[in-house]
Amino acid sequence: MADTNQDRVPTVIADDVHIVYRVNGGAGGKGSATAALSRILKGRKGEKERGVRKVHAVRGVSFTAYRGEAIGLIGTNGSGKSTLLRAIAGLLPTEHGKVYTDGQPSLLGVNAALMSDLTGERNVILGGLAMGMSREEIKSRYQDIVDFSGINEKGDFISLPMRTYSSGMGARLRFAIAAAKQHDVLMIDEALATGDRKFQIRSEERIRELRKEAGTVFLVSHSNKSIRDTCDRVLWLERGELLMDGPTDEVIKAYERETGK
Numbered sequence: 001m002a003d004t005n006q007d008r009v010p011t012v013i014a015d016d017v018h019i020v021y022r023v024n025g026g027a028g029g030k031g032s033a034t035a036a037l038s039r040i041l042k043g044r045k046g047e048k049e050r051g052v053r054k055v056h057a058v059r060g061v062s063f064t065a066y067r068g069e070a071i072g073l074i075g076t077n078g079s080g081k082s083t084l085l086r087a088i089a090g091l092l093p094t095e096h097g098k099v100y101t102d103g104q105p106s107l108l109g110v111n112a113a114l115m116s117d118l119t120g121e122r123n124v125i126l127g128g129l130a131m132g133m134s135r136e137e138i139k140s141r142y143q144d145i146v147d148f149s150g151i152n153e154k155g156d157f158i159s160l161p162m163r164t165y166s167s168g169m170g171a172r173l174r175f176a177i178a179a180a181k182q183h184d185v186l187m188i189d190e191a192l193a194t195g196d197r198k199f200q201i202r203s204e205e206r207i208r209e210l211r212k213e214a215g216t217v218f219l220v221s222h223s224n225k226s227i228r229d230t231c232d233r234v235l236w237l238e239r240g241e242l243l244m245d246g247p248t249d250e251v252i253k254a255y256e257r258e259t260g261k
């Protein structure tokens, strides 16, 4: 983090953000056919009685992220990390509060949709086009993307359909595609956890480069080591609330004390 606010350019401002999921048929037995039938017989009633359950996943989170920062998101399972990232990416509406972003944030999750029946090669092209790269740009970066992914280290896998890849190989290719482009705000959800150690080191290096190129990087990870190696600031979420926001070392130490991890 820079020392003063003066030269810092904000890239993401979250202002009292609340995210609520609505789940149909979430309450015990309410998704069953008999429950549906009894609802029809009873007539239309309030949301709760129709079996819509609300999950308040993010509760009043506020922070400002600046250009050049790499920010880690930590917290135990279900604490709201992925939900917050998806809201920043504009994929989820806020119930209350607002998210302001400078430029288009890109969310890279291990579940990012690539086409499993198409070859790795076709997916590199499609992924590049989906990120707004031109065909020429993709062509000129193609080899770098394949080399970075390491997919071809053990043979010519890039010309095979992606369904033949292991989950780690798929995640590496997704990361390599996303990292080929300079992003204003790049958000990475657990991508590093799926690669092997060699690939993790390579991707951590790339995250550092992306930061230098003036973007902001968010990283969700359960690996405190990955967070320590790549981030200078950490947001700790618990039950949807922001428990701590500060320098990596301070926050991770407090987190480790609390969770014993």
Ligand SMILES: Nc1ncnc2c1ncn2[C@@H]1O[C@H](COP(=O)(O)OP(=O)(O)OP(=O)(O)O)[C@@H](O)[C@H]1O
Binding pocket: 021, 022, 023, 055, 056, 057, 075, 076, 077, 078, 079, 080, 081, 082, 083, 084
């Ligand atoms: N699509 C959804 N519909 C309903 N509830 C959801 C949905 N996705 C997440 N949730 C709920 O929102 C809360 C936060 O989930 P989220 O995935 O954001 O947590 P997380 O911190 O990323 O967890 P993890 O570390 O396990 O990946 C949880 O209670 C979860 O059950």
